[in-house]
Amino acid sequence: MVSDGISSESLFCFLEECRRRDICWDHILSSMCTPPHQVAVRAHNLFMETNLGDPGLFPGTAHVDELLIRWFGDLYHAPDAGGCSTSGGTESNIQVLRFTKAAKKSDHPNIIVPASAHFSFEKACRMMGIEMRVAPLDGQYRMDIPKTAELVDKDTCCLIGIAGTTEYGMTDPIPALGKLAEEEDIHLHVDAAFGGLVLPFLKDAPQFDFKVSGVGSISVDPHKMGMSTIPSGVLMVRDEACFCNLLVDTPYLTVKQSYSLSGTRPGASVAGAYAVLAHFGKDGMEAIVAGCMENTRRLTEGMEAYGVKRKITPDVNVATFEHTEVPEPWAVSYTRSGDLRIVCMPHVHRDVIEKFLSEFGEFHDR
Ligand code: 0PR
Numbered sequence: 001m002v003s004d005g006i007s008s009e010s011l012f013c014f015l016e017e018c019r020r021r022d023i024c025w026d027h028i029l030s031s032m033c034t035p036p037h038q039v040a041v042r043a044h045n046l047f048m049e050t051n052l053g054d055p056g057l058f059p060g061t062a063h064v065d066e067l068l069i070r071w072f073g074d075l076y077h078a079p080d081a082g083g084c085s086t087s088g089g090t091e092s093n094i095q096v097l098r099f100t101k102a103a104k105k106s107d108h109p110n111i112i113v114p115a116s117a118h119f120s121f122e123k124a125c126r127m128m129g130i131e132m133r134v135a136p137l138d139g140q141y142r143m144d145i146p147k148t149a150e151l152v153d154k155d156t157c158c159l160i161g162i163a164g165t166t167e168y169g170m171t172d173p174i175p176a177l178g179k180l181a182e183e184e185d186i187h188l189h190v191d192a193a194f195g196g197l198v199l200p201f202l203k204d205a206p207q208f209d210f211k212v213s214g215v216g217s218i219s220v221d222p223h224k225m226g227m228s229t230i231p232s233g234v235l236m237v238r239d240e241a242c243f244c245n246l247l248v249d250t251p252y253l254t255v256k257q258s259y260s261l262s263g264t265r266p267g268a269s270v271a272g273a274y275a276v277l278a279h280f281g282k283d284g285m286e287a288i289v290a291g292c293m294e295n296t297r298r299l300t301e302g303m304e305a306y307g308v309k310r311k312i313t314p315d316v317n318v319a320t321f322e323h324t325e326v327p328e329p330w331a332v333s334y335t336r337s338g339d340l341r342i343v344c345m346p347h348v349h350r351d352v353i354e355k356f357l358s359e360f361g362e363f364h365d366r
Pocket of ligand 1: 030032033089091118120162164166191192193194221233
């Protein structure tokens with residue numbers, strides 16, 4: 001430990017050097033994040049020191065937070081829905097399990113997730129002593145509903161469906177899950193961390209929002225397809241009363257009760273998220289998503305021209321192929337079954353796809 005401070009000049013020399021070691025976005029094809037849009041950065045900087053953990057000190061920031069929730073309520077066809085900003089999909093999923101477990105009052109609570117579920121559910125279940133039951137997928141990588149129904153019992157506190165799975169970009173049959181949830185009187189949570197800012201802007205996309213009867217909550221992450229600054233998640237609930245189970249007293253704050261998981265919470269990324277969505281509007285988002293989907297199609301076509309087969313035609317901009325290696329320095333990822341996975345985020349422009357395809361072609365033919 002050095003006890004002397006260092007000059008800001010040498011400090012920033014060092015920090016810039018560290019930052020240069022990070023992989024450049026031009027080659028990142030594996031991420032569900034993307035560099036934030038300039039309006040997100042500007043809004044983030046404007047709200048840099050705000051703390052939504054003590055909203056009475058920041059009524060202006062709290063208003064922006066409220067506008068963000070209203071934006072999603074409107075997008076998801078439930079203008080009266082409640083909601084809460086979070087640090088992302090993991091925190092949103094934890095919050096849902098917290099309130100559904102509390103409502104169930106079972107000694108041995110369980111939840112049912114599809115085999116495609118994000119690992120955040122495993123974290124949450126381990127943390128809270130909840131049994132995680134895993135429903136198999138059908139041949140299209142979607143949750144098998146009859147098999148899901150067989151896993152339900154009196155201790156099931158939550159059913160989970162995914163809108164835009166992390167690995168294959170598929171959407172579970174949410175209307176059928178909603179029906180099951182209603183029949184069994186169980187909360188249905190839709191994890192739309194990724195797809196929640198893709199599916200609403202596509203024609204003929206599978207249904208997943210509050211228009212579907214039985215859907216109790218939806219999580220969506222502006223720090224993914226919302227082009228906002230990290231960390232930015234939103235948890236929407238059809239009935240705000242869901243959060244009542246989570247309330248704790250916060251006597252010395254400007255608000256006397258709180259249901260969020262984090263205490264001190266950034267207003268900056270909330271403002272960043274709102275700024276992007278307000279700036280683009282639904283039409284602007286539709287154009288961005290259309291570009292990402294077009295690039296996904298082009299990539300798939302290009303890979304298939306080299307004889308690399310797609311695994312599935314996805315509902316969102318996540319392309320998967322049978323296992324194959326790719327040349328350096330491209331950063332791709334592989335699913336747990338070993339399939340190549342590429343996420344066509346907004347920074348993965350058409351010229352990036354063409355460059356990748358051409359370098360992949362040379363590498364593949366060697
Ligand atoms: N639910 C779904 C469907 C997700 O895809 C993710 C994250 C989460 C929940 C959790 O969200 P947070 O990570 O915001 O808590 N999906 C990506 C993944 O784990 C996140 C990611 C982003 C990974 C960028 C890598 C990366 O470079 O694969």
